[in-house]
Amino acid sequence: MLGVLIHFDLIMTQAIDHFTVRRNEPAQFRWSTSSLPTLAEGDVQLAIDSFSFTANNVTYAMFGEKMKYWEFFPTDDPAYGSIPVWGFADVVASAAEGIAVGERFYGYYPMSSHLVVKASRVSPHSFVDASAHRAGLPAIYNQYLRTSIDSMYRKDREGEIAILRPLFATSFLLEDFLADNSFFGAKQVLVSSASSKTAYGTAACFAMRASGIAVVGLTSPGNLTYTKSLGCYDEVVAYDALATLDANTATVYCDFAGNADLRAKIHTLLGDALTYSCSIGGTHWDHLGGTRDLPGPRPTLFFAPSQAKKRIGEWGAMGFQNQLTTAWEAFLTRVVNPASPWLRIEVGRGHEAIERTVAQVISGKVPAIEGHVLRMN
Numbered sequence: 602m603l604g605v606l607i608h609f610d611l612i613m614t615q616a617i618d619h620f621t622v623r624r625n626e627p628a629q630f631r632w633s634t635s636s637l638p639t640l641a642e643g644d645v646q647l648a649i650d651s652f653s654f655t656a657n658n659v660t661y662a663m664f665g666e667k668m669k670y671w672e673f674f675p676t677d678d679p680a681y682g683s684i685p686v687w688g689f690a691d692v693v694a695s696a697a698e699g700i701a702v703g704e705r706f707y708g709y710y711p712m713s714s715h716l717v718v719k720a721s722r723v724s725p726h727s728f729v730d731a732s733a734h735r736a737g738l739p740a741i742y743n744q745y746l747r748t749s750i751d752s753m754y755r756k757d758r759e760g761e762i763a764i765l766r767p768l769f770a771t772s773f774l775l776e777d778f779l780a781d782n783s784f785f786g787a788k789q790v791l792v793s794s795a796s797s798k799t800a801y802g803t804a805a806c807f808a809m810r811a812s813g814i815a816v817v818g819l820t821s822p823g824n825l826t827y828t829k830s831l832g833c834y835d836e837v838v839a840y841d842a843l844a845t846l847d848a849n850t851a852t853v854y855c856d857f858a859g860n861a862d863l864r865a866k867i868h869t870l871l872g873d874a875l876t877y878s879c880s881i882g883g884t885h886w887d888h889l890g891g892t893r894d895l896p897g898p899r900p901t902l903f904f905a906p907s908q909a910k911k912r913i914g915e916w917g918a919m920g921f922q923n924q925l926t927t928a929w930e931a932f933l934t935r936v937v938n939p940a941s942p943w944l945r946i947e948v949g950r951g952h953e954a955i956e957r958t959v960a961q962v963i964s965g966k967v968p969a970i971e972g973h974v975l976r977m978n
Contacts, residue, residue: 618714618977620955621681624671627662628963631681632952638717640696645720645728649710651948651976652688653763654958656797656965657771660859661685668904673742674711675734683711687767688974689748689759690716699723707754707762708745712955714977718745726750739906752926760946761933764972765798772802773928774908775881779853780810781908785877787853789815791846791867794857795834796824796969799881801943803855804833805932817846819863827969831943833935843870854878856900868895879903943970950976 616634623629640646662684665671671682692704697720706727710716721731730743748754753766779785790807792800795818807816818834822841829837838845843866852875854867859880868875875897913921936943949958958973967973 619676619683620712620952620959621676621678621683622662622959623680624665624682625663627659627684628960630956630959633677635677637715640694640717641719642696643719643721643731644694644696645692645700645718646694647690647706647710647716647718648693649688649690649714649716649977650705651759651763651974652686652710652712653760653767654686654955654962654973654975655764655768656794656962657768657799658684658686659963663859669738672738673709673735674713674716683713685709685742686712686975688763697723697728700728705748706745707748707751707766709742741906741909752922753929758933758937760948760972760974761936761944763974764944764946765802765933765936766929768799769802769929769932770909770925771799771881771905772806772932773925774905774912775803775855775879775903776806776810777912778903778908779877780812782877784812784814785853787814787851787876789817789847789850790853790855791817791819792834792855792857793819793860793863793867795820795837796828797857798944798972800855800857801828801831801833802932804831805935806928808833809928809931819843824969830941832941843867846870848872849874851876854900856880864900865895868897872896877901944972945970946972946974948974948976951978 616636619633619635621631621633661670665682670685673685674683676683688710689705689707690710692700692702695702700720700723718730719732720728722729727744727746729740730745735743754762779790792804794800800818804816804818807814815835818828818837819840820828820837822839825837825839828834840863848870852871854875856864856879868878878898878900879902880900881903909921916924949955955975958975961967962973
């Protein structure tokens with residue numbers, strides 16, 4: 602049996618603190634605690650240091666049942682679930698060979714103070730959580746990356762990484778998926794919720810490719826000025842001005858809003874000119890609806906891990922990572938441009954800050970330029 606290495610100062614007096622929400626009703630939450638477990642061989646205990654909370658996490662909650670997001674971090678009450686978040690954690694105890702106390706990892710975490718994982722496939726770059734309950738879940742969510750060797754890591758940009766990296770991976774893979782399918786014959790792409798971070802990341806990827814496809818951002822009147830200021834859209838149109846769109850141009854619709862009424866308007870307006878319609882998220886979670894009986898193609902849910910798996914198979918893991926890193930660095934340069942930054946990071950600490958931020962994000966009251974990083978204590 603491999604001995605357990607423990608950083609006593611960090612964990613001896615702590616229990617695990619959990620923030621959970623009622624499934625499919627993320628506005629209802631509760632706090633709970635559990636005892637720190639005894640580690641078995643191969644286990645690693647991580648103290649979760651910081652994580653982001655964005656509309657993407659609300660999407661995880663709203664699609665928790667359908668996409669099995671609730672299964673990553675089981676709770677003691679089946680009525681409540683832990684919303685997965687992306688962030689950073691430090692190893693405070695290890696019974697896994699090749700993983701040392703004090704190492705820092707980027708990855709997928711619960712909204713908790715600690716997480717115990719079963720480390721497997723340990724490499725200089727990463728390890729995979731081989732816990733039994735995660736065996737059938739998408740592998741991309743089970744990998745934890747060493748910050749000491751991660752090509753996309755910068756200590757002074759941990760906030761931007763926590764907020765934007767998981768979103769940008771979806772942006773990168775969505776644009777790549779559309780290009781991989783010759784943009785379904787379209788001449789323009791409509792992007793709803795264009796002020797959202799995943800949406801403008803996708804627009805930035807289109808700009809990098811210089812494919813000649815026009816990218817039109819759709820947004821609320823209140824976010825019109827901010828969205829135009831980004832400079833990554835060829836045109837920005839308010840939702841109340843949809844009638845100004847050219848209904849005869851072959852178009853792909855990328856639905857980041859998840860608003861059933863908006864989706865119906867787009868499909869009705871474009872009809873046969875709509876060559877493909879995909880749903881990526883649910884920023885308007887309270888207006889999610891069905892996709893039946895709409896004019897044009899039936900909307901399809903875009904699942905980023907499927908495109909990632911395809912590209913890793915074609916490019917190899919290192920080739921995929923190199924392409925993603927190159928695109929990320931170009932994107933981040935634009936985001937943090939001091940002359941016109943796209944993002945302002947707000948840091949919240951403790952229970953009240955977490956409750957307040959989650960409520961604000963769910964209600965859509967967070968200004969588009971803000972990004973939230975949270976700490977348990």
